[in-house]
Amino acid sequence: MDVSVGEASAVAAWRPARRRESWVERLFNYKPFLICLCLLPAIGLLVVFLTYPLGLGFWLALTNSTIGQRGHFVGLANFISVLEDPVFQLAVFNTIFYTAAATVGKFALGVWLALLLNNHLPFKAFLRAVILLPWIVPTVLAAIVWWWMYSPQFSIISYFLVNVLHVRSTYINFLGSAWPARWSLVVANVWRGIPFVAIIMLAGLQTVSPSLYEAAVLDGASRWQQFRHITIPMVLPILSIALTLSMLFTFSDFQLVYAITDGGPFNTTQIMATLAYQVAIPGSELGQGAAISLAMIPFLVAITAANYFGLARRKWQQGAADD
Amino acid sequence: MTDAAAPELLSWDSRTRRVVTIYIPLAIFVIVLLFPFYWMTITAFKPDSEMENYKQFSPFWVHSPTLRNFDLLLFHTRFPRWMMITMIVAVGATILSIFCSVLAAYAIERLRFRHSTKVALAIYLAYLVPPTILFIPLAYMVVSFGLYNSPLSLILTYPTFLIPFCTWLLIGYFKSIPYELEECALVDGASRLQILRRIILPLATPGLISAGIFAFTLSWNEFIYALAFIQSTANKTVPVAVLTELVTGDVYQWGALMAGALLGSIPVALLYSLFVEYYVSSLTGAVKE
Numbered sequence: 208m209d210v211s212v213g214e215a216s217a218v219a220a221w222r223p224a225r226r227r228e229s230w231v232e233r234l235f236n237y238k239p240f241l242i243c244l245c246l247l248p249a250i251g252l253l254v255v256f257l258t259y260p261l262g263l264g265f266w267l268a269l270t271n272s273t274i275g276q277r278g279h280f281v282g283l284a285n286f287i288s289v290l291e292d293p294v295f296q297l298a299v300f301n302t303i304f305y306t307a308a309a310t311v312g313k314f315a316l317g318v319w320l321a322l323l324l325n326n327h328l329p330f331k332a333f334l335r336a337v338i339l340l341p342w343i344v345p346t347v348l349a350a351i352v353w354w355w356m357y358s359p360q361f362s363i364i365s366y367f368l369v370n371v372l373h374v375r376s377t378y379i380n381f382l383g384s385a386w387p388a389r390w391s392l393v394v395a396n397v398w399r400g401i402p403f404v405a406i407i408m409l410a411g412l413q414t415v416s417p418s419l420y421e422a423a424v425l426d427g428a429s430r431w432q433q434f435r436h437i438t439i440p441m442v443l444p445i446l447s448i449a450l451t452l453s454m455l456f457t458f459s460d461f462q463l464v465y466a467i468t469d470g471g472p473f474n475t476t477q478i479m480a481t482l483a484y485q486v487a488i489p490g491s492e493l494g495q496g497a498a499i500s501l502a503m504i505p506f507l508v509a510i511t512a513a514n515y516f517g518l519a520r521r522k523w524q525q526g527a528a529d530d
Numbered sequence: 531m532t533d534a535a536a537p538e539l540l541s542w543d544s545r546t547r548r549v550v551t552i553y554i555p556l557a558i559f560v561i562v563l564l565f566p567f568y569w570m571t572i573t574a575f576k577p578d579s580e581m582e583n584y585k586q587f588s589p590f591w592v593h594s595p596t597l598r599n600f601d602l603l604l605f606h607t608r609f610p611r612w613m614m615i616t617m618i619v620a621v622g623a624t625i626l627s628i629f630c631s632v633l634a635a636y637a638i639e640r641l642r643f644r645h646s647t648k649v650a651l652a653i654y655l656a657y658l659v660p661p662t663i664l665f666i667p668l669a670y671m672v673v674s675f676g677l678y679n680s681p682l683s684l685i686l687t688y689p690t691f692l693i694p695f696c697t698w699l700l701i702g703y704f705k706s707i708p709y710e711l712e713e714c715a716l717v718d719g720a721s722r723l724q725i726l727r728r729i730i731l732p733l734a735t736p737g738l739i740s741a742g743i744f745a746f747t748l749s750w751n752e753f754i755y756a757l758a759f760i761q762s763t764a765n766k767t768v769p770v771a772v773l774t775e776l777v778t779g780d781v782y783q784w785g786a787l788m789a790g791a792l793l794g795s796i797p798v799a800l801l802y803s804l805f806v807e808y809y810v811s812s813l814t815g816a817v818k819e
Contacts, residue, residue, distance in 0.1 A: 236721050238641060245637035246649065249630040249693050253656050257690045260667035261659065267667055274673060316559075323556045334560065336806040341563055343802045343809070345751040347769040348791035352566045355573065355784055361582050363569055366589055401563065403813070410814035459660030462753040466773055480662035480754075487666045488758050497666045504663065511658060 268497040278494055285498040294474050295482065295499060302478040302506075305393060306458045312397035314450065317404025322434075324405065325412045335409070342402040350466035353395040357381035357467065385475035388468055392476055396463055400453060407449040411442035451514040455507055479503050573788040574599055581784060599785035600793075607775065608763060609790065616767040617797070619681050619756075620749035623688035627745050628738065630689060631696035636726050638697070639704040640712065650701060657694035661754050664690065669758045683759045684767070688749050695748070696741040699812055703737025704730060740812035743805050747798050768794040 234240055268285050272278030289295050324335060341349060356363050365378035381391045415438060423433050461480040464470065470477035470485065477485075479499060487496020573581065575595040580587045587593050603609045634653065638646045668687055677683035707730060715725045731738065756767040763775060772790040776783060802809060 232721060235723060238722075239643075241722050242637045242641050242643050245633040245641065247633075249634035249653065249697060250649075252626075252630060252686075252689050253653070253693060256668065256671075256687050257656055257659060257664065260664050260671060263667035263670065264663065267670060272670065274669065319555070320559050323552055323559070326552055328552075328556075332806075334556075335810070336803075337560065338563055339806075339809065339813075340567065340799070340802070343747060343798055344567075344795045345753075345769045345798065347751075347753050347773055348794050349566060351773060351787055351791050352570045355788065356566065356569060358784075361584070361589075361784075363589055366584055370584070398563065398566070401559075406810060406813055410810075455658060455660065459662040461662050462769075465753075465757075483662065483666065484754070484758070488669065493666055493670055500663050500666055503660075507658070507660070507663075 264497045264501055267493050268501050270494050272493045273491045274488075274493060281494070285494045286502075289495060289498045289502065294477060295479075295502075297474055298477045298479050298482045298499075299502075301389065301476060302458060302480075302503075304389060305396070305460070305464075305478055306454060308390075308393045309396040309400065309457050310450070310454050312393060313400035313404050313453065314446075316397065317401045318408050318446075320401060320405040321408035321412060324409055335406070339402045339406055341399050342406075346399060347462045347466050349399060350395060350463045353391075353398075354382075354467045357391050359383060382468055383472060385472070388472065388476045392464055392467060395467060396457060396460065399463070400457070403453065404449060408442060408446060411445040412438065414445075415441045447514055447517060451511060454510045454514070458506060458510060459503060570788045570791050573784060574792045576785060578785065599783075599789040602783070602786050603776075603789045603793070607786075609768075609771070609793070611764060612766055612768045612771040613793070613797075615681055615765055616750060616769075616794075619684045619688070619767060620746050622681075622685040623692060623749040624742055624745040626685060627689040627692035627696050628742055630693050631700055631741060632726075632731070632738070634693070634697045635700035635704055636730060639701045640726075640730065641722070650698075653694050653697050657691065657698070659690075661691060661752075665754050665758045668755065672759050677759070679760055679762045679765055681760075681765055684749075684752070684756055687755050687759070688752060692745045692748060696745055699741050699744070700734065700737050703734045703740075707733045736808065736811075739805065740808040743801055743808055744812045746801065747809075750798050 235244075267278075269280055269282060270278035271281050271285075320338070324331065324338075328334065355361075359378065359380045359382070362378060362381065364381075365375070368375045369378060380387065382388045419437050419441070420433055423437055428436070459480055460478065461484065464476060464478050464481050465484070468476045470481045474482075479502065483496045483500040486492050486499060490496070572590075572592050575592045575597075577594060577596045577598065580593055637643075638650045638653075672678050672683045672687075675683075677686070711729055711733075712725055715729055720728070751769065752767075753769050756770045757774075760766055760770065763771070766775065768790070772787065772794055776787050776790055
């Protein structure tokens with residue numbers, strides 16, 4: 208395998224017809240050099256635009272920098288003032304609520320949708336394709352549509368409830384006060400997240416061998432028991448990765464909230480990312496903003512760790528040693 | 531709905547039962563998931579008189595469709611330019627990311643060195659760092675590099691979330707190519723880079739398409755970097771421009787906004803309709819690995 212690498216001269220000796228390799232060719236066939244060369248663009252870009260900014264973020268959080276102006280070292284002052292800020296505390300609460308409610312909603316509905324799609328259906332491929340649309344379309348543009356649907360005067364949802372179903376007599380002021388606005392954001396997020404969960408879950412379901420269900424049916428298992436004791440354990444590894452990613456991205460979400468409420472009314476739907484943006488870019492307090500966005504890291508690590516150890520434990524129970 | 535009917539289900543014949551437990555919930559799912567697109571489309575074609583007059587006109591239909599909103603958008607705003615900027619950014623970031631990812635995935639999966647799995651894990655961890663943590667220091671860097679307001683700042687920063695995803699996806703595809711092919715080529719005197727170009731890449735074409743369309747979609751849809759790094763109206767990307775440039779003052783131009791949302795979604799929707807299977811495989815493939 209390494210003939211052309213280390214022993215090029217030897218090869219040339221016993222097969223003189225072969226053209227001698229130039230040093231450039233030899234360099235490019237020298238494995239360590241090639242490995243470095245191949246990894247360089249990806250690692251280089253990631254180090255410059257990901258690792259370095261992550262470190263820079265910590266440094267900025269310790270200074271009073273503004274946009275375009277290097278600040279002075281102020282120690283933990285930013286973190287202390289941020290932690291004492293009631294708006295920040297509200298944002299932490301809102302972010303946790305938003306993540307928890309949206310995750311429960313999209314996993315419950317997404318798993319249900321996947322189970323529905325796993326039946327024999329006409330136009331199944333078409334349905335599956337159409338269902339992924341909310342996830343494909345630019346989130347902000349979809350969020351603008353939701354914003355229009357949440358309009359206090361011309362909301363189509365209110366119209367449907369009042370004039371078609373007649374279950375309400377007044378239009379709903381979706382975004383006018385704290386809790387309706389929070390739930391409205393959760394609904395929009397769930398709408399966008401269902402397709403992701405459903406498609407992943409569907410892929411997971413298709414890997415479950417039908418013979419397991421046949422065996423369960425012979426043993427007299429009910430539909431619920433089959434779901435609980437076969438489907439769930441079998442799809443859990445893949446579902447828990449989807450859960451981790453989904454929770455991480457919901458927790459660090461920005462665009463949906465920014466587009467629909469922009470944190471309003473009176474910061475009651477402000478989440479950590481929108482608050483960090485508001486403080487750092489329009490408010491140009493980069494140090495404070497960096498401190499707010501860095502405050503997300505402990506939560507993100509906790510989410511990842513909880514899911515990872517949950518998953519690892521399950522795998523160990525199933526007796527899967529590697530993979 | 532199904533819960534209420536549950537006790538009687540057993541006595542029903544299987545067909546009715548199937549309709550209630552499968553088709554009706556499925557229909558509701560499809561309607562709810564697709565209604566915003568329908569609403570966006572019909573609003574875009576509505577004249578102002580119909581837009582806010584639900585008493586005379588049923589809001590669920592367009593009675594006298596008009597192209598006025600599109601006219602306003604295309605000829606009285608800089609929408610065509612925003613589309614062009616977004617296209618340049620998305621294509622540029624995609625090409626850069628695919629180039630980096632192919633080489634990285636080849637090194638990790640095919641050249642196999644001592645710490646290759648650790649490098650792969652490190653790249654995967656990079657995917658878990660959300661842009662909302664990075665945008666503030668990145669904005670600071672962009673300003674000090676003199677790239678503020680330049681689409682180049684987006685082309686250079688989007689690969690931070692595209693490379694991890696694409697590399698991971700391509701590692702999966704490269705894994706499926708038999709080593710024997712590579713060994714044959716080595717025996718025949720091909721260099722490593724020739725092998726990559728003439729054997730691995732052609733065989734991994736589906737993977738390249740998946741990674742490419744996904745990277746394009748993610749770049750097209752990206753929002754926070756584009757919002758933070760670009761202030762000048764001329765260089766905004768479509769998602770940012772529709773939200774920040776079309777919402778002016780207290781009176782919202784809902785028609786133009788919806789037309790903007792519709793046109794801004796069309797490139798990805800079109801790409802999606804052409805490559806549905808690739809999207810599904812890349813979405814599930816990335817999670818499975």
